[in-house]
Amino acid sequence: MFTAPDHQVAGHQARDGQLGPLIDSSGRFYKPLQTNGRGSQELAFYQSFSSNPRIPNQIRNFFPKFFGTKILEASDGSGPRDHLILEDLTVHLINPSIADIKIGSRTWFPHASDEYINKCLKKDRETTSLTIGFRICGVQIQELSGIWRPSKNQVQGFEKEEVREVLERFFRNGNGDGLILEQLKELKGWFEEQTIFHFYSASVLLIRDDGGEEMVKIVDFAHVVDGDGVIDHNFLGGLCSLIRFVAELVEKKKKKSSSSVENGYLSNKKFFISWKYFLVPTVLALLVSDDDIGYRGWIPLSCGQWLQLNFDIWI
Template structure:
């Protein structure tokens, strides 16, 4: 039986009358094909991936496994629709901390339509994309069995200031996340999640080296998903920190040029992560920085998602969304309750 993914942090969410991705119990993720050229683009991209000799094996692993397309009953009740069938990246995770980071200061290709360019440009300018070279499209940070996840609103996440992004990237790998407004994250897991020879930074650097050379694809509006299991880190075990590239509806041919837009944004993210590893205890947040936390406070709808916490099958409190008839939207959160 298909159900709504438990750990989706960005993108369209399935709901009553809402088209969104679904998952099954065997570990497959069903993403509705967008009807226009975006759907066709994404299918073409995934289809070419595994056979593309220009993508070395150590880079292939950063892409979700692709199982073709399949007609599936759509989540919005509109009947059978073609879906991309992908690896469910949350499979095997109990309480994954996840960030969806859209890379690039520009989310549009030069070849795109004027209307689309203007729409994207507006969003790039309003969000942190233009200034930082990336924007956090959504995230969830596991706090505890009792509190579940800290999950800021997506609109707020996309507009984080530089200081706020620094704070969120620190909070993502901290143990003291019980208080939402904690401005002194301890970065307790920075070295095990971001650091080390197989950590996030190391993976980002592998990706960077490839992007410095590859002229096959330009990936616009593509995200890097960062995932790890905090409870494992708490127990001193390997938290399985890894990255995946997702969202390829706006992939274009490179035509002999590197993807300087993606690469620039990736380097910016790498610098933020490196700085945390260089000075994990450097949590100086001054008054002006505090004043700058406007997107991360409770009165901005940031913790709204936590109203929906329910007890999931395995007894762990999580942000399980139950697909039912009532559909009250609070801020930009889908407040699905039984």
């Protein structure tokens, strides 16, 4: 049985009679081939990428696995249609948070029509693509209060500082920020050398979940062209800009965490612990306050628990 993906945050969605991707229970993601040559271009990329011996194995991990094509009934009811068969990146994730980030200050490809160039240039100017080299296309973040998922109009209106705030919100909970940063840097290392492809209008997905999974993926290859032996400076520049944003946020979080522990505020657990304690026959009690959720109360601890608090429980 085929259904629309629950965690797709950008692009055309297979809902309300619209054409979009589908998933099945086996972990496959079926993307309909687009018209105007874009579908055939993306298929050609996957075929070339899959068979190219110059692609390092560790770099292949940043791309969805490709399993060929299949004719399926299109989600918009238009009849049978070819679909790419790809890996469903979220099939095993628990409450995933996802940010879809289009990379590059220029999103149109060489030899595009004037109409297409003007359309892309207008969007690049109206978003943060031109100013910071990337833009957020969609995002969902799992929070204590539920899922935060801004509308398409909200996302398109993000300016530089709002992009920073969204990324900070994305990394707020959890401890795997450094892992995502390291993956981005590894990807950057390849783009500093590879001259095989140029990626126009492709996206980087930042993905994390409640189970501790942290990963970076690249998607959307309808406008990939031959690199002709030249480094893809457009994609590389946007990727470097994203890395700077993420690195600043990771460093800020580390400093805040370090400062918080010294001052008694344990940010990883969101608990402020007053270092006052009360001995009641062999029992210690700690005043615990969480402003985020409005909780304040006392936690009784045995003496043994108190001695291990900083090492085993909170840190």
